[in-house]
Amino acid sequence: MQRADLDLAVIGNGSFGALIDKRARIVWSCLPAFDGDPAFCALLSPRDHDGGDFAVELEDFADSEQHYFTNTAILRTVLRDTQGGAIEVIDFAPRWKRHGRLYRPPSVIRRIRPLSGSPRIRIRARPLADWGARTPESTWGSNHLRWLLPGFTLRLTTDVPVRFIREGTAFALTQPVDLVLGVDETLQRSLAGYAQDAFQRTAEYWREWVRYLSVPLEWQDAVIRSAITLKLCQYEDSGAIIAAMTTSIPEAPGSARNWDYRYCWLRDAAFVVRALNRLGATRTMEGFLHYIFNLATSDGSLQPLYGIGMEEKLDESEVPSLAGYRGMGPVRRGNLAWVQKQHDVYGSVVLASTQLFFDQRLEAPGDADTFARLEPLGERAYALHDVPDAGLWEFRGRTSVHTYTSAMCWAACDRLAKIASRVQLPERALLWRQRADAIHQRVIERGWNARLGHFTDAWDGQHLDASLLLLADIGFIDALDPRYVATVEAIGRELRHGNALYRYIAPDDFGAPETSFTICTFWYIDALAAIGRVAEARDLFESVLARRNHVGLLSEDLAFDDGEQWGNFPQTYSHVGLITAAMRLSRPWQDAS
Template structure:
């Protein structure tokens, strides 16, 4: 095997426990991991250090004279097994996981990365490179050490590595023969109690059991089960369980296309992305994610000023997410800047009102939930609904978050129609007849305004903006939002226009017109999945299935997708793993799969 570090790629394997997460590369190195939570300082930031000095900001095991690396997840878990082999046939298995299991009546999910190295055959010699960083890559983390631990200071968060491996070999990065199981626990700065090897063995077993039992409760389709299960596990990893927030991706600043400056920090909770995530997981019966997210939303609604909702919040619910550039990090393949924070938090995006209300409506009628919605919850939601009603025909930045211009976006207006429509439904369930009438009348008025503003008579299709004629892929969501039926002639005409304008072979653009950075250079993966859904609803199942299989073929070895894809080469771009894209896998598999009854 070449000793030259390979070019960074999105061939990455997520691990996590809904408190902390990490990405393992195809060499078995931990190259991305933030502490003490997903939006924190990346102690492991090699992914964004360009092609020089990849070992800085990483944690890698390698064998002397190593010739191969193979990787796979332990079935139905985010536990990764990496096998390293040397030229003499020496082999070791590395198990990577973040502990997650019930202990003492609560979920144990520490800010910790656990790694175990088990000798398999031969006499392999192992080298350990562990160089966490601090201050967004500005310096290596200062360290102190004892006989069986090393303490690293990352910004204001100290991490302690406890291990039964020789600490001196780790500090010197010196290879040594591995003759027994080695255990590594990089976690809270406190003494590790018990035998490290035995304890991590137990943690591994309990973590494996937790995830496999969680998967056991999913209502998966018969076809494409493995793809759906992997997407569902990874979506759950994107939830910050402490608050219930769901982040859009685990990374920041992976470019949407090469050298474009389209580098954004997605480690926050976009109301839109989270809406699609809980919708997909809800279809699989993963109510635990929905319940925790609804609690997060209730807090946002309580804190909202006069019902005003931002497009995104921090995982703690904080409103202000100042955007700045981490100058010490060159960026993915050197394609900076690396941005921290996201200025979109102060944008005006009116679709978020519908995305707050729609998932909350389930709480008023789903008797499986531990906490169902009540009249007080409905009254709180009405504050958000008032904004949906007030803003449905006002300009905003739209779901694609344009930074330099605004318009009345059809998608936003339809989301606000859905907000009023669903509030009317909830009022009916609660027996609030007068409020049902109010919200039904408002929904009808918004519908009339959409038909007058968004339907372009000359072109014969819905437009992306009121009074405009341009198209974008969000128009394919009109059926999903129950605004129109799939066989409605207006939707049929719009589908044909969108496909003709935005489809690029196996892929779909968000839009084809110039934005703040010029013409789009990559396809947006969720839009391709929206097209697949529309093709199915149009009765073109054979074509839809072929396109779905093509998208699945573009997944990484870990079974995942990023945000964007080069529609000519198929290379993945954008932040990873992207919740939008994983939602598309789940939704399309559910639509296109055979039924279990037919299979039996």
């Protein structure tokens, strides 16, 4: 029987996020921001302390159902007992416009009410500190509890008797109750009034945001859920976009491919920006570019990833106090990939920036000064297009001149040529066009293997990897070019297994990959459609959609045998792929009937 550990829902507001299981238990949340100490860390199995969760427990539990309120990030869980009793738990993080700014405190609001019968519940709030290593010092008052976490005091305000929560006492739920967990501030109004007002305002915010998305005719629910999920992964204080909210959920069972994804990979973030741009949600792009320009160095050099507060050093270490997901350690904090050379990031950033210069809806479109800030990135791309790097798969034990990396360096120069023309700088446009053409010629010469009849993962290489599917998407080669078609077909033969794709099959530092990399399957779907195999692409797309969890979310990887989700969660890459493929495959709006 398939396990459902990643049958989790996500709530958040651009400051932090929280993961909630089917029983309305918060099992993961880093506070007060994505990269903080996980006060709620039950997902990664604390070794020596009970807790790490915030639970609403129904006595004689029988079953549950869970869904989001339509077009929002507000979660509703219904718990039923064996005696006909039922309760409703509504969870959300406040987010709405106030005084010209967004109100988005690191706070969870939980609203609980009886639905039927005579339900009895327990509320357990059991945060841990120092990555699950200790129970934090706590205090309490007449209607609140406080926990002294590292650098942050967490406060729970409630109309439930405080002693019931402190001691885990069961009580009959005869009327609605509210809980507000967040910053250590006294609530200046009635708890129920604040919770109700926050619910209405937060629902209005999300529905207004969704209303202006340019969604496809088909698969709207899936696209909207993915778009909201991507939005929840942007840290709006800086504009950074995290790869996922978790760390150390293994890519495959017992594989030790356990990485900390709570940081901003420039490549991943650029994919997010491009996906949301396609839906018309351009503010994410503006925030991300603000982040990028704050990272700018004099020579234009960029690391592959940074912290959400623009931290450069993300030293990697193992956390002994957490046993790991299902006990499959190690749990890692930090990510050593920050020291790697991944030259495709320059193309990623320029691609993500290009719409800024062409979209007339923007309040502050790109101009010559903005272009000048991008040019150093192009200089780096041109200088490094034939220099070995770790590649987008972040190999730790080898480097190559990766074909995808070189093509992304071409993309940086190509887009800078187009942008220069747009801002009426013809001399710069000519320079960047010449550089783009030079890179293009070299990639064709060295990245194409005539004997094998397809592009290869590295210059003068012998192997395939799924990143080659993106060559048409970035405009490096036409989708109907026989060389691209042949590469797509070769990838289908060698990397496809059932209804999913490996990212590559050659062994790496940790052995041979064991699970499918979900975004690669979406890239393949997109490529199939581009070369004319639309019916096959649609069938494959539907099969991946069926692998989403009960609330429409995806992690990084899927098992080939049973489709179980693995890897960090929710994974921005996967939801980017879903949006892109849906936009490609959907019937046009004029076909609506």
